[in-house]
Amino acid sequence: MAIKFPSDKWIKELSERLNASEVYAQAAATWEGDNVFVILPDADYPDTTYLYINLQHGKASNARQLSSLDEQKALFTTSAPFNTWRRVLEGRLDPIQGMFSGKLKLVGSMAQVQRTPKATYEMVKVAVEIDTDFGA
Amino acid sequence: MNGYLGKILRVDLSQSKLWDEPLNEDYARNYVGGSGLAARYLYDLLDRNTDPLGPENPLFFLAGPLVGTSMTSAGRYSVCARSPLTGIWGEANSGGFFGSELRYAGYDGVLITGKAGQPVWLSIVEGQVALHKAGDLWGRDIYDTQTRLREVLGDPKVRVACIGLAGENLVKLAGIANDHGRFAARTGLGAVMGSKNLKAIAVGGTGKISLYAPEEFKTITNQILAMYKDDFPAQSLRAYGTAGYVNLSHMLGDLPIRYFQLGEHASADDLSGVDLAEKYLRRNTACHKCVIACGRETQSPAYHDSKVDGPEYEVIGALGSLLMIFDLEAVIHAGHLCNLYGMDIISMGVTIGLACDLFERGLLTPADTGGLEIRYGCAETVFRLIDLTAHREGFGAVLAEGNAALAERAGVPELSATVNRLEVPMHDPRAYLGMAVTYALSPRGACHMQGDMYSLDLGQSNIEEVGLEPGDRHDNTFEKGRTAARLQAWRNLYNSLILCQFENPGVQPLLAAINAATGWGLEAEDLITLGKRIVNIKRLLNFKLGLTRANDRLPDLLLKPLQEGGTAGYHPDMPTLLAGAYAEFGWDAESGQPLGDLHL
Numbered sequence: 001m002a003i004k005f006p007s008d009k010w011i012k013e014l015s016e017r018l019n020a021s022e023v024y025a026q027a028a029a030t031w032e033g034d035n036v037f038v039i040l041p042d043a044d045y046p047d048t049t050y051l052y053i054n055l056q057h058g059k060a061s062n063a064r065q066l067s068s069l070d071e072q073k074a075l076f077t078t079s080a081p082f083n084t085w086r087r088v089l090e091g092r093l094d095p096i097q098g099m100f101s102g103k104l105k106l107v108g109s110m111a112q113v114q115r116t117p118k119a120t121y122e123m124v125k126v127a128v129e130i131d132t133d134f135g136a
Numbered sequence: 137m138n139g140y141l142g143k144i145l146r147v148d149l150s151q152s153k154l155w156d157e158p159l160n161e162d163y164a165r166n167y168v169g170g171s172g173l174a175a176r177y178l179y180d181l182l183d184r185n186t187d188p189l190g191p192e193n194p195l196f197f198l199a200g201p202l203v204g205t206s207m208t209s210a211g212r213y214s215v216c217a218r219s220p221l222t223g224i225w226g227e228a229n230s231g232g233f234f235g236s237e238l239r240y241a242g243y244d245g246v247l248i249t250g251k252a253g254q255p256v257w258l259s260i261v262e263g264q265v266a267l268h269k270a271g272d273l274w275g276r277d278i279y280d281t282q283t284r285l286r287e288v289l290g291d292p293k294v295r296v297a298c299i300g301l302a303g304e305n306l307v308k309l310a311g312i313a314n315d316h317g318r319f320a321a322r323t324g325l326g327a328v329m330g331s332k333n334l335k336a337i338a339v340g341g342t343g344k345i346s347l348y349a350p351e352e353f354k355t356i357t358n359q360i361l362a363m364y365k366d367d368f369p370a371q372s373l374r375a376y377g378t379a380g381y382v383n384l385s386h387m388l389g390d391l392p393i394r395y396f397q398l399g400e401h402a403s404a405d406d407l408s409g410v411d412l413a414e415k416y417l418r419r420n421t422a423c424h425k426c427v428i429a430c431g432r433e434t435q436s437p438a439y440h441d442s443k444v445d446g447p448e449y450e451v452i453g454a455l456g457s458l459l460m461i462f463d464l465e466a467v468i469h470a471g472h473l474c475n476l477y478g479m480d481i482i483s484m485g486v487t488i489g490l491a492c493d494l495f496e497r498g499l500l501t502p503a504d505t506g507g508l509e510i511r512y513g514c515a516e517t518v519f520r521l522i523d524l525t526a527h528r529e530g531f532g533a534v535l536a537e538g539n540a541a542l543a544e545r546a547g548v549p550e551l552s553a554t555v556n557r558l559e560v561p562m563h564d565p566r567a568y569l570g571m572a573v574t575y576a577l578s579p580r581g582a583c584h585m586q587g588d589m590y591s592l593d594l595g596q597s598n599i600e601e602v603g604l605e606p607g608d609r610h611d612n613t614f615e616k617g618r619t620a621a622r623l624q625a626w627r628n629l630y631n632s633l634i635l636c637q638f639e640n641p642g643v644q645p646l647l648a649a650i651n652a653a654t655g656w657g658l659e660a661e662d663l664i665t666l667g668k669r670i671v672n673i674k675r676l677l678n679f680k681l682g683l684t685r686a687n688d689r690l691p692d693l694l695l696k697p698l699q700e701g702g703t704a705g706y707h708p709d710m711p712t713l714l715a716g717a718y719a720e721f722g723w724d725a726e727s728g729q730p731l732g733d734l735h736l
Contacts (some may be wrong), residue, residue: 063708094595096384099368101595106368110375115410117384 002133015063025058028119033075045082061123076108138348139201139654150250169200172670174216188220191251198245204236209636211424221324231423232315241341246518252333265718278313299337300478315443321480348655379409379447389703395489399701403462439469453562454485466515473644477526486559506530555582571707573620579674587624599641617716625667685728
């Protein structure tokens with residue numbers, strides 16, 4: 001059954017799938033940094049939603065929906081309107097292309113992202129595989 | 137004429153004559169400036185009999201209508217001539233401040249012919265021009281030469297373009313340096329300068345550039361500057377320089393490894409621009425009015441280099457991964473040697489890469505190399521080969537002729553990594569298939585500055601309004617060919633304005649700036665039309681010099697798919713891609729000739 005995005009259930013599903021992925025574990029072996037995904041309102045989504053996930057050395061933990069950015073400080077914040085996230089999660093927008101074009105706004109340690117781009121790619125690959133319900 | 141000084145300095149070195157000539161306004165309106173305008177001038181002056189290293193080969197230094205204005209990163213200049221390395225259109229571009237100072241000194245460009253009877257240098261300061269004896273400069277490296285001329289002129293702000301030992305020795309990989317270690321590196325134009333016994337040009341002044349709508353121009357350029365504050369590519373370039381791309385490039389299969397024959401390597405990430413910044417960076421350096429400051433000044437303690445310009449991404453590829461050297465300090469040092477001698481690092485690295493490959497295949501032996509064992513991964517050998525090449529000593533005299541000549545000498549032209557005899561840069565066309573079109577149709581031979589499909593497909597360029605949108609990098613279609621051609625037109629306009637390709641404010645801001653500077657009243661599509669016209673004049677000139685449609689090809693080496701890495705299994709479908717490009721340019725499908733109103 002499809003899991004609604006964005007939601008607490010969805011980010012927990014991502015966490016489980018990342019922990020089950022050998023490929024992700026290898027690609028993100030040197031990655032250190034938690035991330036808040038900020039889903040901003042647009043024509044198809046009225047709210048701002050915050051999804052938190054801690055990513056350390058190829059493993060995910062503590063994934064949950066936050067009530068606000070103040071609830072949990074994170075090394076990275078990645079923000080985009082709902083439909084941009086949808087394009088990423090449907091595999092229609094390459095995440096690196098999204099960052100370079102400014103469609104995905106990343107705030108955080110640029111060194112980490114530049115040094116281990118494969119970690120980002122593999123995480124998105126896993127996310128794309130989730131059967132996701134984007135609503136109407 | 138708004139946006140221009142309206143004046144070219146003519147120099148006949150054989151006669152020691154200097155005179156002013158009005159800028160051809162019709163040419164400027166149709167070909168803009170920089171390499172486009174130079175191509176229009178040289179179309180009238182070059183033919184198949186022009187010896188690239190003879191006195192008759194005109195050497196043209198040109199700025200463009202935005203150079204020296206408040207437009208960000210518009211301090212560039214182009215140098216153009218018939219290339220001694222390739223025999224075709226030669227073009228090299230460089231940043232820094234030389235271009236803007238040339239304009240403040242009172243000129244849009246300097247057109248040099250003839251050959252001086254003895255080494256000379258040229259000064260252009262506050263509209264005063266003079267030739268000087270350069271006997272005491274001959275043999276000096278590029279840094280000493282620049283320092284010495286600033287001392288002689290008593291002005292630390294004077295900017296100098298000069299050659300090093302490689303240019304003096306007519307090494308066909310020689311470039312022209314300015315502003316410490318910035319280079320108009322490609323196509324061997326340093327050797328053209330050397331062939332004329334011209335060691336250096338010093339420029340400086342306080343002149344003003346007349347603009348059509350100065351207040352509007354200032355407002356627009358301030359808005360453009362503000363755009364870079366939160367721009368991800370700009371932030372990345374500021375933090376890690378072009379070297380920041382190394383890890384991503386490796387992941388995507390764009391970083392050439394082991395002479396373009398390996399798709400990935402466990403140690404390639406050791407060449408990371410992040411490590412470079414954290415361990416070896418002294419400071420950032422910037423060009424005229426640039427807020428990005430992607431330039432690197434580094435150090436290499438292991439080799440006792442305390443102040444080195446670079447290395448950029450291209451250097452890390454050409455003197456690092458391509459040669460299986462994964463030690464950043466060794467790469468910094470090798471780059472520094474090339475800088476001192478004034479050599480094109482891409483061409484040097486790719487030529488040494490072929491030597492490594494030939495040696496491994498047994499097609500070169502110590503009997504050919506003066507006893508040298510040329511192996512992948514040996515930094516000390518690379519240092520030695522750079523030194524020998526700059527001096528044209530021993531096997532260095534062979535390397536000084538470039539990669540294509542070495543492949544021919546070894547009887548294996550199919551192993552050459554060149555397009556029309558210019559060495560392929562550090563973007564593998566199997567990683568971004570549009571780059572196959574860029575390289576095959578680039579008017580100066582393989583060149584990433586004629587159309588950066590890797591930037592477009594990464595989402596960096598922000599130019600959807602002229603039909604250029606990021607796409608799938610492995611798209612092997614007619615439409616990809618069209619896109620690559622259109623991007624080539626766009627970047628040829630950049631190389632004529634002349635603007636840094638890291639400055640991508642979008643179509644409307646750029647259009648507004650050009651119109652406010654010149655009063656031309658252009659619309660968005662006019663920018664592509666101008667770019668195509670510039671591509672066409674360079675192509676017509678190359679056809680005049682002997683190229684045909686058959687030259688629109690990639691080397692065999694880059695048509696074979698790799699077995700591993702981010703580009704495994706992919707290779708460009710050249711007939712399909714080229715058909716799209718021809719259609720976009722409006723070239724005849726059979727002959728490849730440009731058609732229609734060419735504004736000659």
